[in-house]
Amino acid sequence: xxxxxxxxxxxxxxxxxxxxxxxxxxxxxxxxxxxxxxxxxxxxxxxxxxxxxxxxxxxxxxxxxxxxxxxxxxxxxxxxxxxxxxxxxxxxxxxxxxxxxxxxxxxxxxx
Numbered sequence: 001x002x003x004x005x006x007x008x009x010x011x012x013x014x015x016x017x018x019x020x021x022x023x024x025x026x027x028x029x030x031x032x033x034x035x036x037x038x039x040x041x042x043x044x045x046x047x048x049x050x051x052x053x054x055x056x057x058x059x060x061x062x063x064x065x066x067x068x069x070x071x072x073x074x075x076x077x078x079x080x081x082x083x084x085x086x087x088x089x090x091x092x093x094x095x096x097x098x099x100x101x102x103x104x105x106x107x108x109x110x111x
Contacts, residue, residue: 003028003052005035008072012041013106019052020058022050029061033068042074043111045104049080059092066097076100077107 001018012035020028036044042064054062067074077099081089089095101107 001028001053004052007035007039007041008108010042011042011045011111012039012043013047014079015047015050018052020051020061021053021055022057025057025061029064032061032065034071036065036068038067042069042072044069044074044076045063045101045107045111046076046078046098047104048082048085049078051085052082054085054088059088059094062094075111077101077111079104079107091111 001016001020001024004015006015008012014032014035016028016088018024026106035041046062077096078089079101089098099111101110
């Protein structure tokens, strides 16, 4: 799993490449939390273009980061997901709490 961060205004863009599963979840969780805490961000945008797989541990990472920014008065969004990851989001109910956007520009404008 590779992770890349970009901060634009008060939005943290988290680009994930690889598999977000029980092997990588704790490391990703810690890295994202550190970025949120150190960069004074309010909203989080997950860019999942390169993510191929996500299990329940990955779902937990996403929900936990949503809750963290929600406590700060922020929101969470997602962009660039493939069909497999989209199906996981639908089945798990993540779209009930996390907004889907067509691209980074739209996510930044609407969050």
